[in-house]
Amino acid sequence: MKEIGGYFELELQGREEFHQKALKLNSGRNCFKYILKTQKITKVYIPNYICDSIIEPLEEFNIKYDFYNIDERFEVIGEIEVKENEKFLYVNYYALKTKYINQLSDQYNTKLVIDNTQAFFNLPIENIDTIYSPRKFFGVSDGGYLYINKISDKMYEKDISDSYSQLLGRIELGASKCYEEYQQSECSLVNSPIKSMSNLTAKILNSIDYENVERIRIKNFNFLHKKLKKFNKLKIDLSDIKVPFTYPYMVDDIELRENLIKNKVYVAKYWNEVLDRESVNHYEKDFVDQIIPLPIDQRYNLEDMKRIVEVIKGCR
Secondary structure, three states, X not given: OOOOOOOOOOOOOOOOOOOOXXXXXXXXXXXXXXXXXXXXXXXXXXXXXXXXXXXXXHHXXXXXXXXXXXOOOOOEOOOOOOOOXXXXXXXXXXXXXXXXXXXXXXXXXHHEEEEOOOOOOOOOOOOOEEEXXXXXXXXXXXXXXXXXXXXXXXXXXXXXXXXXXXXXXXXXXXXXXXXXXXXHHHHOOOOOOOOEOOHHHHHHHOXXXXXXXXXXXXXXXXXXXXXXXXXXXXXXXXXXXXXXXXXXXXXXXXXXHHHHHHXXXXXXXXXXXXXXXXXXXXXXXXXXXXXXXXXXXXXXXXXXXXHHHHHHHHOO
């Protein structure tokens, strides 16, 4: 029976969910795991430039995988023959590769898997398995969306979100004070079993003003691009971006990342583990070492973007 009365819960405004037709699971990596469990896959081709979390389920299920290389445009080098019961995984890097993904879908059809964890607002191509990770874009600690043709008959239990302290703590204390809790929350997702998305995560994602998020991200991205494009080694086609993830600023300046962090502009580094792979090429190494993903998300305005530009100018 529905509970009536008693103490109040966290109140979140109900809106229209962005990925209404997707399967709702407890993480992006478990979306990939779900694909592997529901299809008779014998091998997966994955890019060198990707984090280890995508390898975790492949090794868990003892599925073969081969790395492939990408070029300076994040596009596949050479022709790769994908056989029956094999899959070809491609990442929509920084949400920059919409047109190219359409080409890949024509080439590989249902053998293609798209990792849209950096492209939340890019809708899936029909009949192409597609993965999303909302915590890369919003204040949730878990959750994943999956578009897939073959749905498992198995009913997965609902997850319970018990690692929101770092998100609440950031509001009260700031990001640096709660970073260790954030890392612990991320580690808790490793080797976690497939479950349905928790009620709390689902309710938060159902309370977001997605149109406003899109508007702010695009505005901030365009501002940084206007100010920094002549220094950016990446060639960015604005017409190929629906809603950006970050502003990927690629420069050969080993001190800039640390200087940004010292000035409380927290920037990540994707992904150090790539450098340990034997088949990695110089483009992929440069992506790891030189791309600085500048924050452009819905928490910030143009004054914040101006501050980022000033820090960068001060480091030249």
